[in-house]
Amino acid sequence: MxxxxxxxxxxxxxxxxxxxxxxxxxxxxxxxxxxxxxxxxxxxxxxxxxxxxxxxxxxxxxxxxxxxxxxxxxxxxxxxxxxxVTSPAWTTDWISPDARRRLKEYGIAPPAGSAPKGRRGLFAPEPAIACPRCGSTDTRQTSAFGSTACKALYVCAACAEPFEYFKCI
Ligand SMILES: [Zn+2]
The missing domain is CATH 3.30.300.130 (Fe-S cluster assembly (FSCA))
Structure with missing residues (x-):
């Protein structure tokens, strides 16, 4: 029992x-x-x-x-x-605040804001992303796909560091 x-x-x-x-x-x-x-x-x-x-x-x-x-x-x-379980679909909104902080410490910019409505998804441009190293938003996307499809590659103009950004979905 x-x-x-x-x-x-x-x-x-x-x-x-x-x-x-x-x-x-x-x-x-x-x-x-x-x-x-x-x-x-x-x-x-x-x-x-x-x-x-x-x-x-x-x-x-x-x-x-x-x-x-x-x-x-x-x-x-x-x-x-x-x-x-695929419904409701996973969204970056489910990543806890503590986990976002650790993501940043790891050198990956956490998803900015909450998930876009509609089908913006993985292919659309992202809003200004803060550099996880120096915090500057003077950053530029260099590739829509990083080491995996759910991340994009960015480079920071302020500190010249390339970094990965975890896309909002
Ligand atoms: Zn930077």
Whole structure:
């Protein structure tokens, strides 16, 4: 007989474990920081985890799913059931304020403001982005795509440093 209290403890433990699972594309942030982990439930068959990929077709989704499964299993919490939830769609608004700060410390400019309405998405120009190193907004986009499709490359005119910007979606 599994008590409700034990279930809560298992769920809390699972959140703590996933708080250590870093996003493969943004190693400064965990899948919990990014808001990819939506819900963890305790079901008869074991833990059930809802994940929302950062955007549809993000090649990291399969890797994240595997990392989550392995981390939960390695923590002795059993093999979880993973459900990919694509609605509502993930948005950069789900990145916590603390996570935005750490993103900046890592040298990636956090998403500016909140997600654009409509289909601006990954391809449209972005507003003025502050340099994560010196804070200057005298920056220029050099490439719409950085190391991954969800980041753009910028260069700062004030300190001449190139940096990545995590796009608003
Ligand atoms: Zn700068």
């Amino acid at each position: 599994v008590t409700a209290e034990k279930q809560d403890m298992r769920i809390a433990q699972a959140w703590a474990v996933l708080g250590q699972v870093m996003d493969p594309e943004v190693p400064a942030l965990s899948v919990v920081d990014l808001g990819i982990v939506r819900e963890i439930r305790c079901e008869a068959s074991g833990l059930a985890i809802d994940l929302t990929p950062t955007y549809t077709g993000c090649p990291a989704t399969a890797a994240i799913r595997l990392d989550v499964e392995n981390a939960i299993e390695a923590a002795g919490l059993g093999r979880p059931t993973i459900r990919l």
